[in-house]
Structure formats: structure tokens, C-alpha cells
Amino acid sequence: MPSNTPRPSDPTRLVSLLWEPSDRPGRTGLTKRAVVENAIAIADAEGLGALTMRRVADRLGVGAMTLYTHVPGKPELVELMLDAVAGETYDDGALPGEQDGWRAGLRHVAEHNWRHHLRHPWTVEVVPGRPVLGPGVSAKYDLELAPLDGIGLSDLEMDQVLCGVLALVESTVRQQVGLDRVRASGGDLDWWATVSPALTRAMGAHRFPLAERVGAATGEAVEAGDPLAIMRLSVDLLLDGVAGRLA
Structure with missing residues (x-):
């Protein structure tokens, strides 16, 4: 069940995006963490095929263009999602x-x-x-x-x-x-x-x-x-x- 989501075209930009603080609000008060968490919720429920920037924006109650001030596009968003859920793998404390x-x-x-x-x-x-x-x-x-x-x-x-x-x-x-x-x-x-x-x-x-x-x-x-x-x-x-x- 491969996805058609391409990998980001600028990995250097993505590195900065991954490592910069995720809870810093933009001008609208929206944070990168909120964008990622809502995207994960959509993908968990419906799969990557259902994930679009518009769907995430609608779920957050903002315009789609607002998301682009935090995430350049869907490929970068998917990488942020993968990194976020990877960090939860051992949340039960058993290492x-x-x-x-x-x-x-x-x-x-x-x-x-x-x-x-x-x-x-x-x-x-x-x-x-x-x-x-x-x-x-x-x-x-x-x-x-x-x-x-x-x-x-x-x-x-x-x-x-x-x-x-x-x-x-x-x-x-x-x-x-x-x-x-x-x-x-x-x-x-x-x-x-x-x-x-x-x-x-x-x-x-x-x-x-x-x-x-x-x-x-x-x-x-x-x-x-x-x-x-x-x-x-x-x-x-x-x-x-x-x-x-x-x-």
C-alpha cells in the first residue's frame, strides 16, 4: 500500500523544521505542534490518502495558507508526523x-x-x-x-x-x-x-x-x-x- 507522497525536495530546510521548537505560536496563535497533531489524527483515522493541507486547515479552523507559514507542504508535514510518532514508541518507559x-x-x-x-x-x-x-x-x-x-x-x-x-x-x-x-x-x-x-x-x-x-x-x-x-x-x-x- 505505497503512498504517492514524495519526499521533501529540500532536506536542509526540513532539518531546520524538524529541530526548531514546535510550540512557538505564529501570528495567528497556531503552532507547528498543533498542525502536526491534527494531521496525525486525520492519518490515523483515514490513512495518508485522506491527508491534505486543506483537511488539516479545516480541522484547525484556519485558512490553508496559514499552514504554509509553519510547514512548506505535505511532504514536509509527513516527515514531521513520522518524527512525532517515532518519539512515542517507548512512552511506556520499558526501554x-x-x-x-x-x-x-x-x-x-x-x-x-x-x-x-x-x-x-x-x-x-x-x-x-x-x-x-x-x-x-x-x-x-x-x-x-x-x-x-x-x-x-x-x-x-x-x-x-x-x-x-x-x-x-x-x-x-x-x-x-x-x-x-x-x-x-x-x-x-x-x-x-x-x-x-x-x-x-x-x-x-x-x-x-x-x-x-x-x-x-x-x-x-x-x-x-x-x-x-x-x-x-x-x-x-x-x-x-x-x-x-x-x-
Whole structure:
């Protein structure tokens, strides 16, 4: 579910925008924080496709041009939104570096990011690109690196392992968000049961023995097709690989 929202064209301007105070009121009394918070509310409820500068302005009761004195446009607004919600990931006070060992710490990172993305499903709609580090993203990155520090990985490997964990979470959250949307629309979640007879007839004499064997086992497993179970197994396998390298 990729978004068509482009990345900002002036990353240098965006850096200043991200790091300058967010609660300084303009001439109308409006603050950048209010703009961002209302944009997040729209995206949380309806997705990035519903987010426009006009929608945010209407929600705030101001003219659209007023917003542009705080935010140059939608691409910059989305970056501000991403940074704001990133800073909330560990608001419960349970930090990755305080868990029992590096594996527990990275599982903690995975579980918190899973919940974070489901609270803000639009975060997995943003087209990946070179990140522009604001205070929220920087603080989150620092906290998530902590379990890996001093275990025997290089700094580059620490970054790559963390990025691998986060990528696994993001990809499986996309699956979960899709299932949730089908469920919310009253769609048929038992898709395989619906298409299986027609698929069997269409495949006819074609034989895919390995796919048939694994598919049959998958069809009998309770956790089959569960994005959360897939995420947890995938993260554990990645961590097994890290443990092998450390050994």
C-alpha cells in the first residue's frame, strides 16, 4: 500500500523544521505542534490518502495558507508526523536496553514497533527513502541500538541488524493492516477456502509437489497466515544468525 507522497525536495530546510521548537505560536496563535497533531489524527483515522493541507486547515479552523507559514507542504508535514510518532514508541518507559540480554532487547524492539505501526497504520504507507533525522527518530534509534552495543558487532553491523529487525516488522505489519481493512469492510477472510476448489480445477494435471506438501501443512496450522507469528519467527531466525556470528 505505497503512498504517492514524495519526499521533501529540500532536506536542509526540513532539518531546520524538524529541530526548531514546535510550540512557538505564529501570528495567528497556531503552532507547528498543533498542525502536526491534527494531521496525525486525520492519518490515523483515514490513512495518508485522506491527508491534505486543506483537511488539516479545516480541522484547525484556519485558512490553508496559514499552514504554509509553519510547514512548506505535505511532504514536509509527513516527515514531521513520522518524527512525532517515532518519539512515542517507548512512552511506556520499558526501554530496549533494560531488557534481559541483547536478544530480549531486540524482541522488545520488534514488539514495540509492531504496536507502534498498528497505532499509526499510515507509517507503513510512506515510500521508503533516505531518512531525515529529527529529534523523535534520533531518540528512537539511540534507544534501539542499546541492546546491540558492546556484544561484539561493529557499529555498521549494529545498524544493519537493527534495520533488518525493523524491516521484518514493517513488512508483516503491512500484511496485518491489509487483513484488518478486509475485516473492517466485511470482506471474506477465509480466502483459501473460497478459492481452493476453483484453484484445484485450474491447476489440473500440473504438479507442484513441494508447494502442495508445504501448503497442506500450512493449511492445518493455527498460526498459518498470522502476520504476528510470521514476524516473531522471522526475528528469532535473524537473531539466531547474529548469535552464530558472535559465536
